[in-house]
Amino acid sequence: MNQYFITRKNCPSCKSTKNRVIYSCSFLSSPIKEFLAGFYSPQGKIEFEYLSNATFILEECNDCGLVFQKEIPNEFLTGKLYEEWIDPEKNFERNLNSNDLFYRSKSAQEVMIIIAFFNVAASRLKILDFGMGWGKWCFMASAFGCNCYGVELSNSKSEYAKSRGIKVITYNEISDHNFDFINTDQVFEHIPEPFETLCHMKKSLKPKGVIRISVPDGRNIERRLKIEDWTAPIGSPNSLNPVSPLEHINCFNRESLIKMVWLAGFEIVQMPILLQLSYATNWSTPKNILKNLIYPVYRNIFSKGTDLYFRKKKDHK
Numbered sequence: 289m290n291q292y293f294i295t296r297k298n299c300p301s302c303k304s305t306k307n308r309v310i311y312s313c314s315f316l317s318s319p320i321k322e323f324l325a326g327f328y329s330p331q332g333k334i335e336f337e338y339l340s341n342a343t344f345i346l347e348e349c350n351d352c353g354l355v356f357q358k359e360i361p362n363e364f365l366t367g368k369l370y371e372e373w374i375d376p377e378k379n380f381e382r383n384l385n386s387n388d389l390f391y392r393s394k395s396a397q398e399v400m401i402i403i404a405f406f407n408v409a410a411s412r413l414k415i416l417d418f419g420m421g422w423g424k425w426c427f428m429a430s431a432f433g434c435n436c437y438g439v440e441l442s443n444s445k446s447e448y449a450k451s452r453g454i455k456v457i458t459y460n461e462i463s464d465h466n467f468d469f470i471n472t473d474q475v476f477e478h479i480p481e482p483f484e485t486l487c488h489m490k491k492s493l494k495p496k497g498v499i500r501i502s503v504p505d506g507r508n509i510e511r512r513l514k515i516e517d518w519t520a521p522i523g524s525p526n527s528l529n530p531v532s533p534l535e536h537i538n539c540f541n542r543e544s545l546i547k548m549v550w551l552a553g554f555e556i557v558q559m560p561i562l563l564q565l566s567y568a569t570n571w572s573t574p575k576n577i578l579k580n581l582i583y584p585v586y587r588n589i590f591s592k593g594t595d596l597y598f599r600k601k602k603d604h605k
């Protein structure tokens with residue numbers, strides 16, 4: 289066994305031991321080695337010597353349906369991956385010096401929906417962006433007048449956010465606060481212990497508080513694994529991005545996500561369709577217009593997608 293890896297024996301969501309292997313390949317064998325080289329080289333580098341004798345294993349939990357990577361990088365290798373293999377300077381360029389109007393417009397929509405949902409002055413809303421990256425979402429929530437905090441494991445990212453005036457707190461400091469809303473966007477798929485992390489955040493949520501969990505949608509992942517096209521672009525029907533080796537260590541579908549939050553004492557809360565339509569921001573192309581009109585129905589009426597809002601169940605503290 290490789291010293292830079294940890295083996296997960298139970299499902300990291302529901303703790304079941306009834307899991308079955310659905311995919312397995314050494315990190316140093318084709319096609320995973322080529323995928324890793326192609327994925328990390330443009331972002332910085334990859335040091336394959338840290339991956340010898342480790343295997344990319346995907347297991348599916350028989351109880352909750354979560355698909356998870358069984359061997360995951362330990363703290364040392366995680367630090368290397370996120371702070372060295374992904375070069376902070378290149379990542380900064382990619383995230384902040386690129387044309388990101390679409391992202392900014394979408395986060396404005398998300399912030400407005402939240403303010404409208406709570407129906408109070410924005411300045412009265414205390415918000416946490418968990419896994420804030422370079423702080424872009426926090427900047428938007430602050431621009432609308434919300435009292436916004438951020439948590440980020442990467443030093444370079446949190447230092448930058450601090451220098452731009454974001455209130456950055458540590459993971460352990462979360463429980464010193466009481467938030468109305470916690471945003472987690474593309475975060476839970478990366479977390480070694482998603483259930484425990486969710487329970488930790490729950491302690492800092494006000495009784496009527498809401499948490500948003502948005503993760504890549506891993507529906508049909510077994511079909512995509514059979515096709516095994518590691519070059520399929522993100523968002524395309526055959527994309528394997530939801531199980532991206534080393535990083536997307538938890539692959540949720542809507543059902544497994546709801547199961548995890550239910551076990552942690554949460555229930556789903558729907559943002560009213562009218563509210564989603566009222567604050568839609570990007571009407572720039574026919575495709576975006578259609579998306580703005582259809583997505584709220586897809587989400588609320590057809591119960592699809594893995595971008596969801598939750599509140600504490602009534603019988604929970």
Ligand SMILES: [Zn+2]
Nearest residue numbers: 299302349352
């Ligand atoms: Zn499970």
